[in-house]
Amino acid sequence: MKYAFYPGCVSRGGCPELYPSAVKVADKLGIELDELKSVGCTGAGVLPQNISDPINARTFAKAEQLGLPIMTICSTCTGVMAQANYRLKEDPNYRDKINREYLADEGLEYKGTTEVKHLLWVLFEDYGIERLQSLIRRPLKGLKVSPFYGCYLRRPPEAITPTKELNRRKSYLDELIGILGAEMADISGKGKCCGFPILSANEENSLAMVAKHTGESKEKGADFMVTPCPLCHLNLDGNQPRAEAQTGKEIDLPILHLPQFVGLALGFGPNEMNLQRHIVATTNVESKVSMMS
Amino acid sequence: MQVTFKVYRKDPEKDGKPGRSNYALELPEDATVLDALLKIRDESDTTLAFRGACGRGYCGECMMRVNGSARLACTAKVPDYTKKGPEISLDPLRNVPVIKDLVFDWDAFMWNKIKQVKPWLEPGDSPVNGENLVADLEMQDLRKVMSCFYCGMCDEGCTVLPVDFNFLGPAALTKAYRLAFDPRNKDSREQVKIVEKPKGIWDCVHCYEADEHCPRGIEPTKRIVALRDRAFNSGITHEAVARHHASFAASVKESGWLDEGRLAVESEGLTNVKGLMKLLPTAVKALARGKAPIPYMHSKRPDAGKIKKIFEKAEQEEK
Numbered sequence: 001m002k003y004a005f006y007p008g009c010v011s012r013g014g015c016p017e018l019y020p021s022a023v024k025v026a027d028k029l030g031i032e033l034d035e036l037k038s039v040g041c042t043g044a045g046v047l048p049q050n051i052s053d054p055i056n057a058r059t060f061a062k063a064e065q066l067g068l069p070i071m072t073i074c075s076t077c078t079g080v081m082a083q084a085n086y087r088l089k090e091d092p093n094y095r096d097k098i099n100r101e102y103l104a105d106e107g108l109e110y111k112g113t114t115e116v117k118h119l120l121w122v123l124f125e126d127y128g129i130e131r132l133q134s135l136i137r138r139p140l141k142g143l144k145v146s147p148f149y150g151c152y153l154r155r156p157p158e159a160i161t162p163t164k165e166l167n168r169r170k171s172y173l174d175e176l177i178g179i180l181g182a183e184m185a186d187i188s189g190k191g192k193c194c195g196f197p198i199l200s201a202n203e204e205n206s207l208a209m210v211a212k213h214t215g216e217s218k219e220k221g222a223d224f225m226v227t228p229c230p231l232c233h234l235n236l237d238g239n240q241p242r243a244e245a246q247t248g249k250e251i252d253l254p255i256l257h258l259p260q261f262v263g264l265a266l267g268f269g270p271n272e273m274n275l276q277r278h279i280v281a282t283t284n285v286e287s288k289v290s291m292m293s
Numbered sequence: 294m295q296v297t298f299k300v301y302r303k304d305p306e307k308d309g310k311p312g313r314s315n316y317a318l319e320l321p322e323d324a325t326v327l328d329a330l331l332k333i334r335d336e337s338d339t340t341l342a343f344r345g346a347c348g349r350g351y352c353g354e355c356m357m358r359v360n361g362s363a364r365l366a367c368t369a370k371v372p373d374y375t376k377k378g379p380e381i382s383l384d385p386l387r388n389v390p391v392i393k394d395l396v397f398d399w400d401a402f403m404w405n406k407i408k409q410v411k412p413w414l415e416p417g418d419s420p421v422n423g424e425n426l427v428a429d430l431e432m433q434d435l436r437k438v439m440s441c442f443y444c445g446m447c448d449e450g451c452t453v454l455p456v457d458f459n460f461l462g463p464a465a466l467t468k469a470y471r472l473a474f475d476p477r478n479k480d481s482r483e484q485v486k487i488v489e490k491p492k493g494i495w496d497c498v499h500c501y502e503a504d505e506h507c508p509r510g511i512e513p514t515k516r517i518v519a520l521r522d523r524a525f526n527s528g529i530t531h532e533a534v535a536r537h538h539a540s541f542a543a544s545v546k547e548s549g550w551l552d553e554g555r556l557a558v559e560s561e562g563l564t565n566v567k568g569l570m571k572l573l574p575t576a577v578k579a580l581a582r583g584k585a586p587i588p589y590m591h592s593k594r595p596d597a598g599k600i601k602k603i604f605e606k607a608e609q610e611e612k
Contacts, residue, residue, distance in 0.1 A: 009551035013591075016584060038596035040603075041550045045499055046541045048522035051607040055545075055600060101610075102603050151452070155501035156514070193452045193498035200537035200560045201495035208456040209498075238575055277584045279575060 001126065003071035003117075004063035005033035006081075009041055010230040011073055014238070015257065017274035018230050022073045022119065022259040024273075028266050029127065029135065033071070036062055042080040044231075045152075045197065049084070054102035056084040057095070061103055061110040069115040071122055073259060075229030078118040079152025082159040085116055118153060120228045120258055124172050129179060137267030138292050139181030143224075143285070145261070146185045146217035147173035148236065150229025154191045173228065173258075180265040185222035189213045194232040199239070210235050210243035214253045224254040224285050226261040233257060238279050254282040264289055294320050296375055298329055300341065301384040303391050311391075314338065326366040326374075326383065327355050330395075343395040350508070353444025357395050358384040363449035363506065386445070388455050401458075403445050406465035410487055414472055417479035431476045438471045438516065440509050447513045450506030452498055460496050461488065463503035463513035470516035473523065485524050494520050495534045526611045536560055546604045549594030554585070 005026075011018040026033050039059040043052025059081070063070045072078045088095045089112045099109050117125070123132055154160060154170055161167045170191065177184045195209030214236055217225050227233055237255040244251050256264075260273040270289055275282040296318055303311045316333045327345045334341050345355040348367045355366040360374050360382055374381045385391050390398040416425045447463035454460055466488055473484040488494045494517055503513040529535040540559035544552040561568035579585040594600065 009553065013551065013553035014584075038594060038599075039549075040594065040596075040600035041545045043545075044541075044551070045518075046538060047545065048525045048611075049518075050522065050526070050611055051542075051604055054603045054607055058600070058603065102606060105602070106599060151498070151500035151502070156504055156512075192502070193500040195498065197498045198453075198496055200533050201531065202457070202491070205453060205457045205460075205496065209452070212456065238579075241574065241578075242571070277582050279578050279582070279584070 001030065002032040002034060002068055003122070004066050004068040005035040006039070006059065006070050006072045006077060007035065008072060008074040008077040008230070009044075010234065014234050015230040017277040018073060018233075018257045018259065021257060021263055021273045024268065025259040025263045025266065026119075028263075028268075029132070031071075031122070031127065034066060034068060036070070038062070042077050042084075044076050045080055049087075052080065053084050053087065054098050056081055057088055057098045057110045058103055058106075058108060060085060060088065060114040060116075061108040063114045064111060065108075069117055071117055071119060073119050073228070073257075074231070075118065075150030075153035075227075076231045078116060078121075079150075079160065081116045083156065085114065086159040086162075088112060118228055120153070120172050120176070121169060123176070123262075124168075129175075132262075133179060136180065136265050138265055138289070140261075140265050140289075141181045141292070143182040143288060144185045144220075144222045145177045145182045146187050146220065146222040146225040147177060147190045148187075148194070148213065148217075148225050148227040148229075148232055148255075149173055149191050150227060150232045151191065151193045153228060173226065176262075177226070180261065185217060185220035187213060187216045187220060187222075189216065194227075194229075194235045196231045196235040199235065204246065206235065207239060207243040207246045210239055211247045211249070211251065214240055214243070214251045214255075215247070215249065218251055218253045222253065223288065224256050224282070226256045226258060228258040230257065240280050252280060254278065254280050254285050256282075256285070294322055294324070294371065294375075295379055296320055296329070296371060297380045298333065299380060299382045300333075300394070301382075301391075302341075302394050304340075304393055314341070320371055322372060324371045326357075326359055326364070326369040326371060326381070329371060329381075330366060330383075341395075342393040351442060353442050353446075356386065356444050356446065356449070358382075358386060363446055365444060365446075365508070386449050388458055399445075403443065403448060403462070403464050406461045407443075407468050409461065410465050410469040410472070410484055412468050412472065414475055414477060415479045416477045418477070425477045427476050435471060435475060437509075438467060438474075438511055441467060441471075441511055442509070444508065446506040446508055447503035447511075450502040452500045452502050453496060457492070457496070460492050463497075463517065466494060466497065466520065467511060467513040467516045470520055473520060481523075482527060485520055485527070486530055488520060489524055489529065489531045489534075491531070494524065495531050497521075526608075533560070536562055542604075546601050547593070547597070548591060549597035549600040552591040554589050554591065 007019050040055040161169055195206035199206045263273040270286040298316045300314050302314050330343050346352045350365050350368040359369050385395050385397040389402045469484040469488045473481050497517045501514045537560040540556050
């Protein structure tokens with residue numbers, strides 16, 4: 001099982017704890033990663049489509065040359081690339097135009113065959129839950145966990161949940177919490193936005209969203225929240241102290257990246273998963289986990 | 294079919310306190326929620342206030358929450374909401390001033406916001422024989438948007454409105470798109486500039502909730518994204534967003550990928566001491582926890598030059 005690995009900027013930039021955790025987990029699972037090193041940023045929904053689509057088409061063409069599907073560890077990368085891929089696959093004329101105008105110079109061509117998948121989807125759709133279960137060394141019993149998907153991993157339907165069967169993608173994280181032995185602390189905003197995209201335009205609203213989601217999770221008794229999106233992590237973890245200051249209410253909810261959560265169940269120690277690098281201290285999670293092993 | 298409706302009540306002429314009335318009804322299998330409300334008002338409680346007009350999902354008047362989710366009462370079939378038990382709750386929309394019972398303030402919810410986007414067309418060309426003609430093909434995309442019947446479902450589904458009621462919201466922003474992208478419009482930048490102000494397009498988180506809620510498939514989020522792309526390509530006028538986007542674009546153009554350290558600082562503005570100071574506590578924590586590398590480095594991607602070439606060509610194409 002091998003993928004063209006697209007780790008994304010944040011997993012080595014704002015969340016440097018994510019990249020090594022994901023690589024360790026993939027290695028433990030026996031997922032082989034061929035990292036795409038010479039490709040560009042997806043645009044993250046910041047760059048306009050007329051600029052980001054050709055850059056993404058180039059990434060898809062590079063993976064196509066390797067004959068591998070793309071695996072990401074970021075909801076935003078997945079969402080932006082899946083939307084671009086949908087446009088390029090659906091409209092051969094558009095694809096031809098991009099190939100002609102942007103990729104031909106390099107001798108590249110995107111034929112429209114590359115698949116883009118988040119690690120979360122890979123676990124359920126390619127790897128198999130039974131195989132994952134067989135590798136669990138530390139069932140996370142007694143931990144209460146809230147899911148937070150990152151809105152780019154939920155919508156729009158034509159790119160993210162194109163078939164009735166794939167609609168299940170909207171509940172993978174919920175299911176995974178149970179599979180790893182933990183208990184779910186469900187929250188109403190798990191599929192909503194974390195507020196990160198409007199941090200520059202409207203910081204107050206952005207932080208209000210952080211307080212809303214993390215506050216609800218805390219009220220439901222969660223030990224931590226898990227997210228497959230490092231941009232959500234930047235806001236929910238990195239800006240949680242500022243959200244607390246804005247609302248005048250203590251929250252103190254650790255936020256774990258998806259690979260860290262899976263890694264703990266596979267038997268990795270909290271330090272091996274770089275939990276100590278978060279802004280919101282993960283001490284309580286670490287002590288509960290150390291009691292288990 | 295025996296169903297009990299638990300209906301939100303609020304009467305400003307009495308004490309104005311919210312409460313709930315229960316009505317047990319016998320209904321035919323094909324009854325809609327609006328049928329049930331009409332039956333209640335005709336047969337048991339003439340004081341119950343709600344809106345409804347066309348009765349066929351066309352006018353949007355009867356929008357309310359049925360078992361917690363926004364629905365048009367006239368198209369919501371009662372049996373679809375009794376699968377978990379013979380009780381149905383009816384409420385007005387969230388975060389909207391309620392006038393009485395299920396009647397809420399549409400002006401505050403949507404119409405005042407639509408008025409803000411200058412919702413009319415000023416044609417640039419002089420009319421020929423009294424008409425401003427436009428090719429049918431050019432109107433294809435807009436025709437979809439023009440099918441909006443202002444039910445407000447997109448605003449109800451919006452992620453931002455619950456934290457900020459003054460956000461213009463997807464319905465009004467979609468109206469702005471309808472005008473900005475009309476080929477007859479004299480100045481296609483005018484509506485874009487209006488919605489670039491605070492509480493407009495840059496406050497949208499583009500989470501695509503609105504698209505999921507729209508009963509007409511108009512895809513309001515995609516319209517907002519198109520307005521943002523137009524703003525980006527013709528020069529962003531919102532100061533903070535312009536700084537953020539310029540830094541993001543420069544970073545991708547120069548190195549192929551995003552330099553987040555640079556983005557955080559440049560988004561605040563290099564001379565904005567107050568803005569930079571608020572980043573400080575998080576930055577200190579990040580350094581202490583090994584989250585931010587020392588010394589701070591951001592390297593170019595191996596094919597950065599090729600990515601830059603694509604970027605610049607795409608920019609040029611748009612001009």
